[in-house]
Structures are given as structure tokens and as C-alpha cells.
Amino acid sequence: MSVEKIRATTVLHLFWILAFAGVATAQTSSRGLLASSEAETAPSFYADVLPVFQNNCVDCHRPNAPDVGGITAPMSLLTYAEAYRWAPRIKRALESGYMPPWGAHVQHKGTFKDERYIDDADKETVIAWVDAGAPEGETPEGASPSESTTLLEDSKEGSGRGLTGWWIGEPDLVVEFEQPVHVPDSVQDWQPTFNMPVPDGAHTEAKWISKAELRPGGPWVHHIVSSHMGVGVPGRGPFTYPEGWGVLLPEDPYITTNMHYHKTPGPGSAVEDLTRAGFLFYEPGDVIDYVVDTDLNFTTRFVIPAGDPNYEVKHQRPFEEDTYLLSLGPHMHLRGKAMRYELEYPDGKMETLLWVPDYDFNWQFLYEYEEPLFVPAGSRLHMTWWFDNSEGNPNNPDPTAEVVYGAETTDEMANARIYFAPASPRGIVVGEKIPEELLRAAEAREAQRRRRISAQMGRGRM
Numbered sequence: 201m202s203v204e205k206i207r208a209t210t211v212l213h214l215f216w217i218l219a220f221a222g223v224a225t226a227q228t229s230s231r232g233l234l235a236s237s238e239a240e241t242a243p244s245f246y247a248d249v250l251p252v253f254q255n256n257c258v259d260c261h262r263p264n265a266p267d268v269g270g271i272t273a274p275m276s277l278l279t280y281a282e283a284y285r286w287a288p289r290i291k292r293a294l295e296s297g298y299m300p301p302w303g304a305h306v307q308h309k310g311t312f313k314d315e316r317y318i319d320d321a322d323k324e325t326v327i328a329w330v331d332a333g334a335p336e337g338e339t340p341e342g343a344s345p346s347e348s349t350t351l352l353e354d355s356k357e358g359s360g361r362g363l364t365g366w367w368i369g370e371p372d373l374v375v376e377f378e379q380p381v382h383v384p385d386s387v388q389d390w391q392p393t394f395n396m397p398v399p400d401g402a403h404t405e406a407k408w409i410s411k412a413e414l415r416p417g418g419p420w421v422h423h424i425v426s427s428h429m430g431v432g433v434p435g436r437g438p439f440t441y442p443e444g445w446g447v448l449l450p451e452d453p454y455i456t457t458n459m460h461y462h463k464t465p466g467p468g469s470a471v472e473d474l475t476r477a478g479f480l481f482y483e484p485g486d487v488i489d490y491v492v493d494t495d496l497n498f499t500t501r502f503v504i505p506a507g508d509p510n511y512e513v514k515h516q517r518p519f520e521e522d523t524y525l526l527s528l529g530p531h532m533h534l535r536g537k538a539m540r541y542e543l544e545y546p547d548g549k550m551e552t553l554l555w556v557p558d559y560d561f562n563w564q565f566l567y568e569y570e571e572p573l574f575v576p577a578g579s580r581l582h583m584t585w586w587f588d589n590s591e592g593n594p595n596n597p598d599p600t601a602e603v604v605y606g607a608e609t610t611d612e613m614a615n616a617r618i619y620f621a622p623a624s625p626r627g628i629v630v631g632e633k634i635p636e637e638l639l640r641a642a643e644a645r646e647a648q649r650r651r652r653i654s655a656q657m658g659r660g661r662m
């Protein structure tokens with residue numbers, strides 16, 4: 201069969217499956233909750249379960265699973281065989297709420313982009329399917345199971361990693377380490393800094409970033425800091441700025457990245473890391489109204505007593521000018537338990553912006569507003585972190601240790617990053633001269649960061 205022919209049949213099958221899925225979903229809801237003993241009405245894979253996976257899971261659970269800040273899903277949920285094999289664990293992950301991964305309390309439903317809440321009815325359908333022995337049911341007519349996998353993959357093109365291997369699509373600029381970094385057996389925590397050279401002629405003038413993605417080489421990357429791109433941490437996807445929001449990338453022979461590797465040391469634990477970064481830029485004629493700024497709100501003033509199951513830390517930040525708040529990124533380490541951002545308006549009214557009741561170090565989401573939030577001058581941000589330093593915390597490396605602020609994974613952090621912009625629109629036309637003060641500010645910020653990093657290196661932190 202010619203390639204075109206295969207494509208054409210693929211597309212046809214896709215329509216067919218979608219139609220089929222639609223009908224099946226309607227049936228499921230009219231049936232209401234399913235009793236698992238009713239074998240003849242038990243949900244089946246293609247009719248009932250696959251559509252749920254498509255809506256909730258396959259962005260990550262697919263062949264060539266995308267890397268979400270250093271971790272990848274262990275199986276595809278597009279094929280019956282794999283879903284069947286994982287069925288008991290799927291049930292457990294749904295019941296515990298571990299999957300789909302998301303930290304914001306359900307009270308925030310509808311507030312943040314790419315939120316991952318699964319409907320109760322969908323959850324019930326999948327659990328009933330597992331309880332019924334995970335039946336395959338009828339294969340959609342004309343499509344062998346392997347073919348249907350291919351078509352579903354194709355249907356994801358452009359939304360997930362697609363064919364380019366990047367969440368953001370084909371980048372305008374890709375940079376990477378000059379050579380893979382060897383992280384030796386002895387390493388537990390290591391924070392080296394590397395320059396990713398910009399290929400010759402690839403970036404000869406300052407440009408406005410619309411999207412940026414860091415692709416860490418593996419799960420041992422604890423975090424990456426780069427001022428032009430923000431922070432890459434476990435569980436975090438790419439940066440996609442809203443239209444009219446941008447970050448300036450000055451002309452520069454290299455992009456500096458401060459890596460933080462963390463793994464269990466020992467013979468055979470060495471890894472090679474080749475981290476890459478991709479950028480998409482605004483086009484000439486586009487208008488930048490909001491220049492993205494970021495602030496790492498944090499406090500170092502805490503001492504978490506050994507064994508304390510619920511230690512609270514607080515911090516505040518005033519807003520001096522009218523601001524749009526773009527996103528919120530809580531960060532703690534292994535003893536992190538819960539986190540809250542509250543906004544106190546000038547009239548004293550309090551609003552909970554983000555409540556993460558069950559913080560998970562492996563899933564450090566950036567909570568990005570669907571519509572940036574207007575924060576009037578005179579408001580005050582209140583941040584609260586809770587830590588569990590007891591032995592009841594399965595991630596706790598040492599419940600007998602008193603813990604203070606520090607960079608190592610076994611230390612703690614009480615950070616609450618925000619991304620924001622002044623509320624008055626700038627009206628900068630891409631392609632016209634970039635305001636000098638913005639260029640200077642972007643360059644100064646990078647230079648300052650490089651100085652800070654070399655000072656750290658000078659203190660002998662390896």
C-alpha cells in the first residue's frame with residue numbers, strides 16, 4: 201500500500217472511531233453508574249474506556265511518551281494489550297487520585313490552563329471495566345488493534361509531542377549541551393552550570409520568546425534554572441505564553457543553564473545527560489503588550505523540628521503597581537506537604553488563589569491562569585507552606601533531622617514563584633526597534649545570574 205493510501209485509510213478510520221466513541225459515551229452516561237457484576241453491560245475497551253483515556257491520559261501515556269520535566273509515563277494507554285496489562289494499577293491510580301496528576305484543589309476547576317481533573321463518571325467507567333476483567337469488546341470495524349493505535353497517535357499531532365518530539369511544535373531555535381554531561385556514580389546532589397552554545401547564525405538579534413521548552417535528559421534532573429526560560433522541574437511542561445505576552449531573548453552566543461542533578465549514589469548509578477532547550481519566537485508585526493517578569497518569593501527563616509508532621513511557614517509580598525498575574529509555581533522538597541497562595545485586596549478582602557492540599561515533589565506544576573488575574577496596586581500576596589518531617593511521610597529521607605533552607609534535595613525550600621507583568625499594555629511591535637531599557641534589563645538580569653552562579657562555583661559547591 202502506498203503511503204498516501206495508508207494515510208487516507210487512517211483518516212477514515214479515525215473519523216469512524218471518533219463517531220463510535222461518541223455513541224459509546226452517550227450510552228455510558230444514559231446507563232448511569234455501572235454495577236460491575238452485570239457482565240453484559242460491563243464497559244469494554246474500545247467503546248467505553250479508550251475515549252476516557254483519550255480525554256484524560258494519552259497526552260502522556262502514548263508511544264514515545266513525552267518527557268514531563270524529566271519523567272515519562274511507563275506505558276501507552278492507546279493499545280488494548282498495554283491497558284489490559286496495567287489494569288489493576290490503573291484502578292489503584294484512579295482511586296488514590298494519583299492519576300491524572302494535578303495538584304490544585306478541585307475548587308480551582310476552570311481557573312488554570314491544562315488542568316487535569318477527571319469526571320467522576322469517567323473514573324467509574326474505567327474502574328468498572330477493570331472490575332469486569334478489563335474486556336476488550338468489539339474492535340472498531342475494519343481497524344485492527346494495531347492500526348487503531350496508529351490513527352489515534354496521528355490524531356494527537358500538534359497537541360502533544362506530535363511528530364516533532366517537542367510539546368511546543370518545531371522550535372525556531374534549539375540549543376543543547378556541547379556534549380553529554382557525565383554524572384558519576386558518586387553523585388547524590390550536584391549543581392553544575394553549563395553553557396549551551398547557540399549555533400552559528402541561529403540567533404543574531406534579540407527576539408521575543410512566545411514558547412520555550414526544556415528537555416532534561418532524564419529523571420535524575422532535579423531542576424534547571426535559566427533566566428530566559430524559567431525553571432524546569434519534575435512534572436512541568438513547556439512555557440507557552442498567552443498572545444501578547446513575551447520574554448526577550450537578547451543576542452547571546454550561549455544560553456546558560458544551572459543544572460541540579462539528584463540521584464541515589466553508588467556503583468552503576470552514573471548517567472549521561474543531554475539536556476536541550478527549544479524556543480519559538482514572535483513574528484514581525486506581532487504586538488507585545490506584556491513583558492513577562494518573574495519573582496521567586498521565598499523565605500529562609502524556618503527551622504523544621506525533627507519529626508514534626510505539620511510545620512507551617514509564612515511569607516508576604518506587596519504589589520506596588522497594578523499587575524497581571526500569569527502563573528504560580530510552588531516549590532518545596534521532599535518534606536513539602538501543602539501550599540497556599542492567598543491575595544489580600546486593598547479593601548481587605550481575602551481570596552485563595554491556589555490551594556495545593558497534597559503537594560508532591562515529583563509533580564511540580566506551574567499553575568497558569570486561563571485568563572491572567574488583575575491584581576490592583578496595594579494588594580498583598582500571602583504564602584503559606586506546610587512541611588511533614590515525620591516518619592509518616594514516605595518521601596522523608598530522615599525524620600530525625602532538623603531541616604533548614606538549602607539547595608540540596610534533602611534540605612528544604614519554601615518558594616512560591618510568580619510570573620507577572622505590569623498591567624498597562626506596552627504596545628511593542630515586533631520587528632521595530634526594541635526599547636533600549638528592556639534590552640538592558642534582559643542583559644543585566646542574565647549577567648547578574650552568571651555572576652551569582654560563578655560566585656557559587658567559587659565557594660566550591662560542585
Ligand code: HEC
Pocket residue numbers: 253256257258259260261268271272273274286289290291293294299300301316318
Ligand atoms: C501529565 C502526564 C500524565 C497524565 C495526563 C497521566 N499520566 Fe499516568 N503517569 C505519568 C507518568 C510520568 C507516570 C510515571 C511516574 C510514576 O509512575 O510515578 C505515570 C504513571 C501511571 C501509572 C503507574 C503508576 C504505578 O502504579 O506505578 C498508571 C497506572 C497511570 N499513570 C495511569 C494513568 C491514567 C489512567 C491516566 C488518565 C486518567 C493518566 N495516568 C494520566 C504521566 C501522566
